[in-house]
Amino acid sequence: MPYFTIIIPSFNRSHIIVKTIQAVLDQSFQDWELLIVDDGSTDNTKEILTPILADKRVKYIYQNNAGVCAARNTGARVAVGNYLIFLDSDDTVEDNWLFDFYQEIENKTADIVYCSVKIQNYDNTIEYIDVDNPYGNCKGQGTDLAGSWAIKKQIFCEVGMYDEVIKFGENNELRLRINSRNLNIGLIKKYNLIYFASKNGGSKNYQNKINSILYILDKHKDYYNKNRHIKKLFLQTAAVSAIRIRNIKNAHDLFTIALKENKTDIKLWLQCFFTTSSFLSNFIWPKSNH
Numbered sequence: 001m002p003y004f005t006i007i008i009p010s011f012n013r014s015h016i017i018v019k020t021i022q023a024v025l026d027q028s029f030q031d032w033e034l035l036i037v038d039d040g041s042t043d044n045t046k047e048i049l050t051p052i053l054a055d056k057r058v059k060y061i062y063q064n065n066a067g068v069c070a071a072r073n074t075g076a077r078v079a080v081g082n083y084l085i086f087l088d089s090d091d092t093v094e095d096n097w098l099f100d101f102y103q104e105i106e107n108k109t110a111d112i113v114y115c116s117v118k119i120q121n122y123d124n125t126i127e128y129i130d131v132d133n134p135y136g137n138c139k140g141q142g143t144d145l146a147g148s149w150a151i152k153k154q155i156f157c158e159v160g161m162y163d164e165v166i167k168f169g170e171n172n173e174l175r176l177r178i179n180s181r182n183l184n185i186g187l188i189k190k191y192n193l194i195y196f197a198s199k200n201g202g203s204k205n206y207q208n209k210i211n212s213i214l215y216i217l218d219k220h221k222d223y224y225n226k227n228r229h230i231k232k233l234f235l236q237t238a239a240v241s242a243i244r245i246r247n248i249k250n251a252h253d254l255f256t257i258a259l260k261e262n263k264t265d266i267k268l269w270l271q272c273f274f275t276t277s278s279f280l281s282n283f284i285w286p287k288s289n290h
Helices: 017-025 045-049 068-078 097-108 153-158 170-179 206-219 221-226 228-244 248-259 266-274 278-284
Strands: 004-010 032-039 058-063 083-086 112-120 126-129 149-152 185-196
Touching: 004 017, 004 068, 004 097, 017 032, 017 045, 032 045, 032 068, 045 058, 058 068, 068 083, 068 153, 083 097, 083 153, 097 112, 097 185, 149 153, 170 206, 206 221, 206 228, 221 228, 228 248, 228 266, 248 266, 248 278, 266 278
Parallel strands: 004 032, 004 083, 032 058, 112 185
Antiparallel strands: 083 149, 112 126, 112 149
């Protein structure tokens, strides 16, 4: 039984996934299995992966397109490792990524372990996300990004796995459920995940973003009613997404709801005012190309 199961969901990523897989093959810690879950690709993903499958630790699973959450859950259901790691098909990792996870788990008897993250932006700028202070406000530890955490498989299953309804913010929502448990947490200061930000990621599907935010706010209403600042930020994000698809009325309604969470936010009042006019909205938030 391998110590880790790494799960890489993929959809039409034949041009880039080999780099991600090679980063796993190059790990200094070798007690792992790798599950590549092809979420209905129509490119030559399977053909590209055929030589790699000679390594019996690497398995290829094909499913009809159902979304990244469903693909991750498919991998988790067949995983035999004690700990699960979800890695996106366009990211990569340092050579000691797994070894550091292993050491921290063993030293802390940890249920979940986080590492620091290096973000490579599409304009070649680099951001460093410190595991001890990921938001720069001395609140919280670790990030939600896939590949920056390893979790005990039993716990992942007990909290209900990924919610397959969600198309945006799925890692954040999963972490809310994980954080509701009293877990042993490990932290790795090293920037072991290299996350490649993209202009054209799933977050650019604005309607999915709106639907998912409203679904998450309703699903975890008790939490967000106690954390109104976070709720306000989510509603603002949904409202701006509505503007991006030129649904100005929906944006105005969302900004209005957000104001109920913080009536002293001047920026929010201005945003709400701008959405009373299509001209002002188009001026403040130019039409997106994505």
